[in-house]
Each structure stands twice: as structure tokens, then as C-alpha cells.
Amino acid sequence: MRLMEEIARQKDGDRDEEVVSIGGGLPQHVKVVIVGYALTSKKIKSFLQPKLEGLARNKGILFVAIDQSRPLSDQGPFDIVLHKLSGREWGQILEDYRQMHPEVTVLDPPDAIQHVHNRQYMLQDVADLNLSDAYGKVGVPRQLVIKKDPSSIPDAVSKAGLTLPLVAKPLLVDGSAKSHQHSLAYDQYSLQKLEPPLVLQEFVNHGGVLFKVYIVGEAIKVVRRFSLPDVSKRELSKNAGVFRFPRVSCAAASADDADLDPCVAELPPRPLLEKLARELRRRLGLRLFNLDIIREHGTRDRFYVIDINYFPGYGKMPEYEHIFTDFLLSLGQSKYKKRC
Numbered sequence: 001m002r003l004m005e006e007i008a009r010q011k012d013g014d015r016d017e018e019v020v021s022i023g024g025g026l027p028q029h030v031k032v033v034i035v036g037y038a039l040t041s042k043k044i045k046s047f048l049q050p051k052l053e054g055l056a057r058n059k060g061i062l063f064v065a066i067d068q069s070r071p072l073s074d075q076g077p078f079d080i081v082l083h084k085l086s087g088r089e090w091g092q093i094l095e096d097y098r099q100m101h102p103e104v105t106v107l108d109p110p111d112a113i114q115h116v117h118n119r120q121y122m123l124q125d126v127a128d129l130n131l132s133d134a135y136g137k138v139g140v141p142r143q144l145v146i147k148k149d150p151s152s153i154p155d156a157v158s159k160a161g162l163t164l165p166l167v168a169k170p171l172l173v174d175g176s177a178k179s180h181q182h183s184l185a186y187d188q189y190s191l192q193k194l195e196p197p198l199v200l201q202e203f204v205n206h207g208g209v210l211f212k213v214y215i216v217g218e219a220i221k222v223v224r225r226f227s228l229p230d231v232s233k234r235e236l237s238k239n240a241g242v243f244r245f246p247r248v249s250c251a252a253a254s255a256d257d258a259d260l261d262p263c264v265a266e267l268p269p270r271p272l273l274e275k276l277a278r279e280l281r282r283r284l285g286l287r288l289f290n291l292d293i294i295r296e297h298g299t300r301d302r303f304y305v306i307d308i309n310y311f312p313g314y315g316k317m318p319e320y321e322h323i324f325t326d327f328l329l330s331l332g333q334s335k336y337k338k339r340c
């Protein structure tokens with residue numbers, strides 16, 4: 001169905017309503033914000049849940065699927081384009097569309113997304129920021145990039161002076177399961193078994209809990225997740241080898257209700273996270289992302305960012321439907337203001 005027909009159909013759906021829709025149609029007398037989306041079927045299922053679409057409709061936001069087999073400019077008109085698809089070709093289509101349609105907000109710009117899809121650069125802005133204030137200090141673990149030749153790893157690790165154990169992560173994040181397959185290495189010689197390109201990152205003990213900070217425009221939401229347990233000096237001296245580990249922190253079950261050591265479970269100070277989020281939003285040029293942050297075990301205020309993800313699993317973020325719809329509306333309004 002053509003977009004304008006779809007809007008008319010949805011508006012007709014609630015003839016009895018003045019402003020707020022009950023019957024599933026769009027509210028009358030309200031400017032409709034049209035959000036075109038290009039997402040994987042997995043993402044559509046986890047993100048575009050009925051509770052989001054329902055609330056959005058009530059607020060005058062309509063989600064419309066982008067048809068990838070047709071030119072983007074022939075579709076819409078859109079106010080906002082929401083996307084998470086991999087591939088150079090798609091990035092170019094979006095870039096061309098952004099040039100031709102500066103009036104449309106593309107969330108987010110392909111170049112900025114590309115930057116966080118490479119673990120060599122992903123955390124660079126956090127390191128440059130060097131955030132340190134009365135609430136704490138935020139850094140990144142020391143890391144080394146190995147592009148090829150696994151036999152050179154032991155030497156490279158000692159030259160760089162990295163401390164074991166190390167987390168080995170595939171260099172590129174491309175949405176595949178493989179790009180999330182990490183290993184923990186107890187000795188540097190076993191690292192020769194791994195397949196570059198990869199990043200070797202110092203493992204930081206953090207009491208087995210990490211904090212996921214979800215960012216949606218100016219809003220932030222923090223949740224606890226289970227993570228890898230600490231590695232003691234004794235354990236390190238007794239073990240050798242590299243061990244693959246699953247996506248521990250991705251589990252649907254959150255650590256928010258678990259019976260945890262309060263020193264480990266205490267959320268990072270809000271003002272520190274606000275400052276970090278504000279700075280990263282600006283430096284990365286992204287509005288939709290999350291970051292994984294850990295507290296060094298035994299400290300109160302020493303934090304490390306270990307991962308940044310573009311358009312993460314917002315479906316798991318509490319109250320995401322309210323936060324997201326408010327954000328989409330705020331974009332529509334600021335655009336309206338600019339035009340006046």
C-alpha cells in the first residue's frame with residue numbers, strides 16, 4: 001500500500017477520537033512523524049514490538065518498512081530513517097539519500113556507524129576523553145591490534161607490555177555471530193592459535209557484573225548484566241591456553257534482581273555516566289548506541305568502557321517504548337522549529 005493511503009487509512013481508523021487514539025488508528029489533527037525503517041527480521045521482532053508500535057501510533061508516529069528492492073528516494077516521504085543493515089552497498093545508498101534529502105534525519109550516519117564497527121577505533125574517543133572527575137575515572141583497557149601472522153603474537157604482546165589474561169576479540173563487528181566470538185587467553189604463546197584480524201585486550205577483573213548504558217538521544221538507561229568472573233593470580237599461574245566463551249552479557253536475564261555484593265552491584269554514578277554519554281554522543285556522532293562499562297574490582301570509582309554497540313537490543317531496555325517514542329517526537333519537533 002502507498003504511504004499516503006496507509007496514513008489516511010490509519011487516520012480513518014479513529015473517527016470518534018479528537019486527539020488520542022484508542023481504536024488503533026492515528027490521532028487526528030496531529031502532524032504525523034513518518035519513520036522509515038530498514039532492519040533485519042531479528043531486529044524487527046525484538047525492536048518493533050506491538051507495545052512500541054501501539055504507543056507510537058497514539059503519539060502520531062508511523063513506522064513504515066523500507067523496500068530494499070526499490071530506490072529509497074521513491075519511497076516515503078520520511079521524516080526519519082531508522083536503520084541497521086550491514087554491507088557497503090547499503091551504506092552508500094544511505095549516504096546518497098542523505099545528500100539528496102537533508103530534510104530527513106537518518107539515524108545514524110553510515111560513517112559514524114562504521115567507526116564503531118572496528119574494535120581498533122571503537123574505544124578511541126573514550127580514551128581521548130580521559131574522563132576524570134569527583135565521581136570517578138573512565139578509561140579503556142590497554143589493547144593491541146593484530147592484523148595478520150598469528151605467530152608474531154607472543155612477541156608483539158611482550159613488546160607492548162600487555163598483562164595476561166587477555167581477551168581476544170574479532171577486529172570487525174559486522175552483525176555476524178562470529179564477530180561476537182571471543183576467547184580468554186591465559187598465556188601469550190597459545191594466542192598463536194587464534195585467527196587474526198583481532199584485538200587483544202587486557203582483562204580487567206570486575207566482580208562478574210557489567211553495566212550496559214543504553215543511549216537514545218539525550219536519554220540514558222543503565223542495567224546490570226552478568227559478565228565473566230574474575231581471574232585470580234593463582235588461577236592465572238595454574239592455567240594455560242585460550243578458551244572460547246559465549247555471549248555472557250547478552251542473556252535476556254538481567255542481573256538487576258540478583259543477590260550481589262553491593263560494592264560490585266552499585267551502579268556507576270549518574271553524573272559520570274551523563275557526562276560520558278553526552279561527550280560520546282558528540283564525538284561519535286551517534287544518537288543510538290549502548291556501551292558496556294565495568295568497575296575494576298576492589299575500587300569504587302575506576303571504570304573501563306569495553307564495548308560500544310550501534311542500535312543495540314533496545315527491546316531489552318526497560319521502558320524503551322516511552323523513551324524511544326519521545327525521542328522520535330523530539331526530532332520531529334526540532335526539525336519543525338528549524339523550518340520556522
Ligand SMILES: Nc1ncnc2c1ncn2[C@@H]1O[C@H](COP(=O)(O)OP(=O)(O)OP(=O)(O)O)[C@@H](O)[C@H]1O
Nearest residue numbers: 141167180201202203204227228249250306307309
Ligand atoms: N577487557 C575486558 N575485561 C573484562 N571482561 C571483558 C573485557 N572485554 C570483554 N569482556 C567480557 O566479555 C564480554 C564480551 O565482550 P564485548 O562486550 O567486547 O563483546 P561483544 O561481542 O561486542 O558484546 P555485545 O554482545 O555487547 O555486542 C563482555 O560482556 C564482558 O563480559
Ligand SMILES: O=P(O)(O)O[C@H]1[C@H](OP(=O)(O)O)[C@@H](OP(=O)(O)O)[C@@H](O)[C@@H](O)[C@@H]1OP(=O)(O)O
Nearest residue numbers: 043046173174175176250309310311312313314
Ligand atoms: O540481539 P540483541 O537484542 O541481543 O542485541 C544485540 C545486537 O544484535 P541485533 O542488532 O542483531 O539485535 C548486537 O548487534 P551486532 O553487533 O550483532 O550488530 C549488539 O549491538 C549487542 O550489543 C546487542 O545486545 P545488547 O548490547 O543490547 O545486550
Ligand SMILES: [Mg+2]
Nearest residue numbers: 249292307308
Ligand atoms: Mg558487549
Ligand SMILES: [Mg+2]
Nearest residue numbers: 173307308309
Ligand atoms: Mg559489542
